[in-house]
Amino acid sequence: MSSQVVIQFMPRDIAQLLKPLESGLIVSCQAPADSPLNHPTIIAAIAESVVAQNAVAVRIDTPERVTAVRQRISAPILGLWKQKIPGYEVYITPRFEQAQALAEAGADFIAIDATLRDRPEPIEILIQRIHQELGKLVVADIDSLESAIAAIQAGADMIATTMYGFTPATEGCSPPAFDLLAEILEKSNVPVICEGKVNSPELARQAIDLGAYAVVVGTAITGIEAHVQAFDAALRKKIPALLIERNDTYHFALFTQEHPSYRNYVRSKLRQYNPETTSANGYFDQSALRGLPIEIFLLDDRDKVKAGLVSLTRWNWLLIEALWVEESIRRQGFASQLMHLAEQEARRRGCTEALLDTFSFQAKEFYEKLGYEMFAQVDDYPSGYSFFQLKKEL
Ligand SMILES: CC(=O)N[C@H](C=O)[C@@H](O)[C@H](O)[C@H](O)COP(=O)(O)O
Structure with a gap:
């Protein structure tokens, strides 16, 4: 492995370099260490096949595989090198020498473990050297808001939620890290990739709608062994009757x-x-039973949901299922406006009645002010609370 410096400038227009990834699917083409699929040629074929289906980039482990993939695709490669170093817990590209090997193999972005665990080289120095000596952008794989902020302060170009749920500090947390994603977006403008157990197209869409810059999907797409195991387990499992x-x-x-x-x-x-x-x-x-949705949301200028009403119309009825307003903007009339808009659309569809339910700790009086009348009350449901059903003629 050569130790020569690959490119000696830091690209100025980072936004331009990130653009190809925007709102896109990045596929992590990795296989378990002992898998027959874990071969550079096979990983490269998988990478080529996902890029042919519009994946905007791939995430590839080891310089050897990055080299093989680079020969097959021109799409961006997020390179990483999982290396366990005795005495340290960080394992994704822990040292500069690994970053350099990835850059030389053709990676465009270098993913590094940016959790707040003991590391062999200070993160600021690692990021600075990747920028200055390799001319590559850095994706910081974090597990928490604190580690994200530290990585941003150390100069990371992108944040990825990769390690959430995979470190002792986040044990028991279950990815995908949607809450963490939202928290980081509140605090910074650095693009955030949602990564880790984004296991369906719907979850990927949800990540983008929550403000993720891009989504990394691995196992759900490339994890043949994991899928076979799941099928096998389902066929073997007989749910026990008590x-x-x-x-x-x-x-x-x-x-x-x-x-x-x-x-x-x-x-x-x-x-x-x-x-x-x-x-x-x-x-x-x-189709009649399923009804027709009416879903109305109050969004800010970054399309973040601040309030929302989820309902549907079935037969001649409007059924209100959920109404929520962010605490900081309550008592400003948004809830009434949401109700008004839903009722208006329901009337336009020919509905003549509206139906909803609420608990005693929620907003019964609010609905009554809007003309809803209670027709059923169930006390002690649950203990100490009451449950109400209300309706209104539209
Ligand atoms: C925690 C860790 O080491 N994650 C690794 C990072 O490269 C990979 O093993 C994951 O497959 C990748 O993050 C994609 O996630 P998922 O396979 O859940 O879509």
Whole structure:
């Protein structure tokens, strides 16, 4: 491995360099160490296939694999090198020499472990050298707000939530790190990548809607072994019944956890029964039953949600499911406006009634002021509270 300096300037227009990643999918093409897939040629083929499907960049471990991937794609590569160094806990590109090898192999960004754990080289020096001696941008893999702030102060160009839930300090936290993402965005303008267990397209979309600059997805896309294990486990697992009562022909099985297969079967049978018995009007046809959403949100200039109303219209009814206003902007009329807009849209659809429920610690009086009338009250539900149902003619 050569120790010569690769590029001796720090790119000035960082925003321009980050642009290709904006709102995009970065695929982490890694395989478990002992996997037959963990071979440079295979990783490179996976990288090429995901870039062909519009992934904006790939995240690649080890210079050897970065070299192989660089030969197959021109899209940006986020390079990292997982290296355990005795006496230290940080393991993602812990030293400059690893960053240099990645840069020489063709990585455009260098990902480093930027958690606040013992490290072999001070983070400021590591980032400064990556900038000045390699001319590469730094993605700081953090686990907490404190580590994000420290990485930004040390000069990181991007933050990634990679380590959230994977360090002793964040043990028990479950990624994806949406709350942490929001906290970092409140405090800084540095682009934040949401990474770690973004396990579905819906979660990836959610990350971007929460303000993530880009999303890294690994296992959910490239984790063949993990997927096979999950299928295998599902086929092997029989959910245990707690209590079984028998008569001559049948037996009752009681489950204290969800039983998706049986539950879905029962629900689908009921869904068949309903329209069969009310066939003339179509009220219980699937689409009628699902209703039509009315979802209204109050957004700030960065499209962050400050208040929202989630509802739907079914038959001639508006059903209000959730209404929330951020604490700092309460009592300014936003909730009333949200209700007004929902009712207006429901009326436009021909609805004549609205229905909602609320608890005694929530906002019954607010709804009553808007003309809703309580028609049902359940006390001690839960103990010490009451549950109300209210309706209004539109
Ligand atoms: C914690 C750590 O070492 N994460 C690693 C970082 O490169 C990878 O093992 C992850 O696969 C990657 O972060 C993507 O996450 P997910 O596979 O959950 O989509």
